[in-house]
Amino acid sequence: MSWLNKAASDTQITHRSRLWLYCLATVIMLLLVIPTFIVIPMSFSDSQYLEFPPKVWSLRWYEEYIGSAKWMRATATSLKIAVLTMLVATPLGTMAAYALFVSGHRAARAVFVLLITPMIVPVILIAIGTFYAFGKMGLNNSITGLVLAHTALATPLVMIVITAALRSYDLDQERVARSLGATRLQAFFVITLPQIKFSVITSALLAFLTSFDEVIVSIFVSGGKTATLTKHMFSALRDYIDPTIAAISTIMVLISTILLLVTQRIGSRKKPD
């Protein structure tokens, strides 16, 4: 094991004396990942009580989920709201991020801070506040209201991703295009957008997940026919442990894993090293 005696860092510390760090980091990484994946085998159990490993394997809880009109309606609602949120928040956030980044206006920074307030204000306040205000505006239990609220939560994320992308992008390219006669709009769509498109896609996926996974605002603002998947899951969790949730969780974990891997793929294509 000559590898153990090789230098592991800039201070010539050997891998051997670093072994504790490697073990510790491995344990922490396992602790991070296991709770995310543990629900997958459990969801295929036949038992009422969530066992691990399952004694009898079955698709019972998936059948329960697919057979239930309540769960299916909630899933459709959540998907609809998430897609709409993505379609609204991505252009809104991208436009705002671009505008504030390029404009040298004194107010730009203040507007930026204003736009990321949803990240600072505790979500519970946004939830009860919108519940109250939407009540007056007749927006509670409506798709419009939920999409509006989720857009507010997702826009700051989009803005932060796009601003980071613009920072590592050379804006002079756009100036060159404009000096050659392109309008600002043309320059943006032809020169800038293609170069930040991967960040735009990443931010769109983030916006989708933000809405799809959102719990607190949904608990308050959605209800009846527009109740979201997370709202039903939350009430099911508070009352008793319904194994159907294991099946739904598995599907949600798969969706996040796929979306994450897509963004990682995109990221590695963006900067080949």
Add this chain to the structure above:
Amino acid sequence: MAASAGSRLKHADALKRQNRLEQWTLLGLAAPALVVIVLVVLIPVGWLFYLSFLGGDGQFSLENYQKMLKYKSYARTFMTTFQVSILTTLICILIGYPLAYFLAQLPNRIAGLFMLTVLLPFWTSLLVRTYAWLVLLQRKGILNDFAIQIGLWDSPVKLVHNMTGTLIGMAHIMLPFLVLPLYNAMKKIDRDLMQAASNLGATPTRAFWQIYFPLSMPGMVAGSLIVFVLCLGFYVTPAVLGGGRVIMVATQITAILENQYDWGAASALGVVLLVATILVLILASRLFKLDSALFGKG
């Protein structure tokens, strides 16, 4: 001479005007986003602020805030909230620092692979992760079974529906918020510095504590602050894993609305939560000059 100076002035004026026009047009692009934020965040939260100062008779009054001083349950809620937030932040630092350090030492490509273990929980629904912990920690759950099998303890230990479960779940959910900024800060540390320290005779341990650790502080402070502030307003995990025994501010706000439908009291509690959050952010940014760490270029 005079004429050309005059026309130059006119041109400069026109340019300035055009510049200003363009700045405003650009600012206008942010308007749709601003409208949404105003509708969903500023007006509703402002409304709550107003409600918190209305008494039972609809007149201006401070009774909602006086209630908070009068009843012990409010003080207890705030104590619990701060306790949970501080403990979660400390656990995250203890676990997150070694992990971020480990990742920062790896070559980029491998680090990216291991980084997936931090990003995956980050992208996974919080509800799903809370649920997973509920299942893992319950009386007949995997953890109890496993601990009894290897003889760690004899009979099932109560790990969930209490403070322990809440802290475990919260730390797991918050960890990525600490590790990501910390990792970025560590990546920015100039490697030559550690080599220089070593060249000058510092032991690896001394070089770490005197050079590396202080330089990683901005990332750690920024990460801890994000974790702490998020914990203050947390709702889902304490509600599910605390099982009614860990009452945080957000939990109490919901309870007041569900049981008493008392908007004034709930709003007042929310206003205090918001003010506390903002105070923590301002204090921390004053103390640590955080602007650049939190908002990028600042």
